[in-house]
Amino acid sequence: xxxxxxxxxIGIVVSNLQEAIERYKNLLFQGPPxxxxxxxxxxxxxxxxxxxxxxxxxxxxxxxxxxxxxLKERGGGLHHICYQVDDIHGVLESLKAQGFKxxxxxxxxxxxxxxxxxxxxxxxxxxxxxxxxxxxx
Amino acid sequence: xxxxxxxxxIGIVVSNLQEAIERYKNLLFQGPPxxxxxxxxxxxxxxxxxxxxxxxxxxxxxxxxxxxxxLKERGGGLHHICYQVDDIHGVLESLKAQGFKxxxxxxxxxxxxxxxxxxxxxxxxxxxxxxxxxxxx
Numbered sequence: 500x501x502x503x504x505x506x507x508x509i510g511i512v513v514s515n516l517q518e519a520i521e522r523y524k525n526l527l528f529q530g531p532p533x534x535x536x537x538x539x540x541x542x543x544x545x546x547x548x549x550x551x552x553x554x555x556x557x558x559x560x561x562x563x564x565x566x567x568x569x570l571k572e573r574g575g576g577l578h579h580i581c582y583q584v585d586d587i588h589g590v591l592e593s594l595k596a597q598g599f600k601x602x603x604x605x606x607x608x609x610x611x612x613x614x615x616x617x618x619x620x621x622x623x624x625x626x627x628x629x630x631x632x633x634x635x636x
Numbered sequence: 637x638x639x640x641x642x643x644x645x646i647g648i649v650v651s652n653l654q655e656a657i658e659r660y661k662n663l664l665f666q667g668p669p670x671x672x673x674x675x676x677x678x679x680x681x682x683x684x685x686x687x688x689x690x691x692x693x694x695x696x697x698x699x700x701x702x703x704x705x706x707l708k709e710r711g712g713g714l715h716h717i718c719y720q721v722d723d724i725h726g727v728l729e730s731l732k733a734q735g736f737k738x739x740x741x742x743x744x745x746x747x748x749x750x751x752x753x754x755x756x757x758x759x760x761x762x763x764x765x766x767x768x769x770x771x772x773x
Contacts, residue, residue: 576762625713
């Protein structure tokens with residue numbers, strides 16, 4: 500049976516990334532986060548590390564896509580949870596066999612050189628659920 | 637300056653706790669969670685531990701209160717993040733001094749013998765943000 504290594508990150512969608520970073524530096528009593536631009540989805544990312552689990556702030560830079568729609572609908576906020584695993588193919592096969600609805604039947608490239616896949620929130624009590632695997636795992 | 641010890645838990649509101657527990661046992665590849673009933677708010681809780689961070693499923697047992705309203709409005713889903721600290725009074729003083737809007741000016745009893753306090757989501761990019769401190773810390 501696959502296992503979860505840890506919670507990798509909690510995704511929070513924000514409209515103004517710089518403003519959110521200043522807030523989270525204060526809320527988390529931390530210095531500047533790790534920054535990344537995820538080109539495929541045109542999303543700016545900021546990662547605050549808390550004991551190996553990241554608070555991921557996501558800001559869409561183009562007025563399209565799921566994150567933009569989420570911003571428009573809810574004004575931002577908690578968006579998804581990502582679990583780090585060491586066998587993402589095994590996870591997807593297992594979940595599919597149990598009837599979970601997957602948004603990604605196969606892993607695809609994510610940020611930080613990871614492979615990622617999402618489960619439909621309808622299968623996870625309304626929570627957009629992501630799994631990720633990193634090359635070194 | 638106060639410090640965050642770790643992310644204590646991520647709160648997910650569900651309508652049917654038993655159904656959600658079965659789903660999460662499969663999503664997290666885990667056995668039965670730790671269960672608790674939080675009398676002051678009449679909430680049933682289930683905690684799945686992932687490397688020291690809990691996925692907390694919350695189900696209101698009475699048709700009143702914030703969680704019930706959240707269920708009615710959104711059908712459940714991601715609800716809050718809770719950070720464990722070792723000086724919750726210091727955290728609240730620091731945040732208040734910086735202009736954060738607090739839902740609890742002073743800590744109050746939470747589940748698992750903790751002291752808790754919430755920050756208004758308007759001060760945290762739309763995220764209901766909780767801090768908790770345990771007796772042994």
